[in-house]
Amino acid sequence: MGAKANALRIAPANDITDGTYIGDIKFGEAEPNSAAILADTNALVVDAAAIEALAITIDADTSAMVTDLAAIEVLLGTIDADTGNCATLLGTINTDTGNCATLLGTIDTDTSNMATSLGNLDNSVDGNYLNVNINIAGTDAAAGEGTISAQTQRVTLATDDDGVAHLATIAGDTTNIETAVQIMDDWDSGDMCKIKMSPDATRVQGICDNADTTTAREVVAAVASNYVYITSFIISVDTAGNYWLEDGDAAQITPKFYLAANGGVSWTSQGTTPFKTTTVNKAINVKGSASGNVGVMLTGYTSTT
Numbered sequence: 001m002g003a004k005a006n007a008l009r010i011a012p013a014n015d016i017t018d019g020t021y022i023g024d025i026k027f028g029e030a031e032p033n034s035a036a037i038l039a040d041t042n043a044l045v046v047d048a049a050a051i052e053a054l055a056i057t058i059d060a061d062t063s064a065m066v067t068d069l070a071a072i073e074v075l076l077g078t079i080d081a082d083t084g085n086c087a088t089l090l091g092t093i094n095t096d097t098g099n100c101a102t103l104l105g106t107i108d109t110d111t112s113n114m115a116t117s118l119g120n121l122d123n124s125v126d127g128n129y130l131n132v133n134i135n136i137a138g139t140d141a142a143a144g145e146g147t148i149s150a151q152t153q154r155v156t157l158a159t160d161d162d163g164v165a166h167l168a169t170i171a172g173d174t175t176n177i178e179t180a181v182q183i184m185d186d187w188d189s190g191d192m193c194k195i196k197m198s199p200d201a202t203r204v205q206g207i208c209d210n211a212d213t214t215t216a217r218e219v220v221a222a223v224a225s226n227y228v229y230i231t232s233f234i235i236s237v238d239t240a241g242n243y244w245l246e247d248g249d250a251a252q253i254t255p256k257f258y259l260a261a262n263g264g265v266s267w268t269s270q271g272t273t274p275f276k277t278t279t280v281n282k283a284i285n286v287k288g289s290a291s292g293n294v295g296v297m298l299t300g301y302t303s304t305t
Helices: 034-125 162-180
Strands: 182-186 193-199 203-212 218-222 225-235 241-247 258-259 262-267 284-288 290-304
Touching: 203 218, 203 284, 218 290, 225 241, 225 258, 225 284, 241 290, 258 262, 284 290
Parallel strands: none
Antiparallel strands: 182 193, 193 203, 203 290, 218 284, 225 262, 225 290, 241 258, 241 284
């Protein structure tokens, strides 16, 4: 509706008089339902205001629902993450359960092995004694006669045991015997020497055939802590030259003998002073100025003085 000055005027037709009906409205009379219409209009206005207020409430509730939906979405994301974590945890628990089962299986096997070992140990008990096999490096020790092997049991003697002292004496005697009896063959140079000593190493004898004595050749070996005395010797040669006996330090013991080809010399002390090495522990060698075959036979003895 607008102001009356601007309202559109409608002029009734000339033939319309009071009492004429225009539709359900009788011209010239008040509309009988206008009060009711006005009341209904006012009610509509009130209802429109209520509807507007309701719309505002709905809008607020909608906004709240949007906020709640966002919160629900966050919550659902958290639930999904927690569900994943639960799945991972359940997987770990499942793996640990498998490991426990494996460990329990190992423990069961070890327990069974221990039971077997204890049973074997119990079976090895004979009254008050324990029956065992001597074991060396995982194998039973050898018993009885046979070839010595890694499983042959060794017996260690105490250092102050009488057997150790006797063994040391035997070892010393064996060394003396090896020193006393020596046979030396030098086949590479064509030489052959035989050196003999008495068991107590006090008497010596040397016999040598040498192809060349321009390099000294041993006739009698050195004896530890002893001088070697010469009581007789024979030297024969096939090549003329000077020949003599000397010790292991090349110190001359006898004079130099000039021998003709196929000649020789012999000597014996017969009560005279024998020749000897200049110091202890020295061999007796034969030496010559010419190359050729030389034969030597020598006898003597040894002494610490």
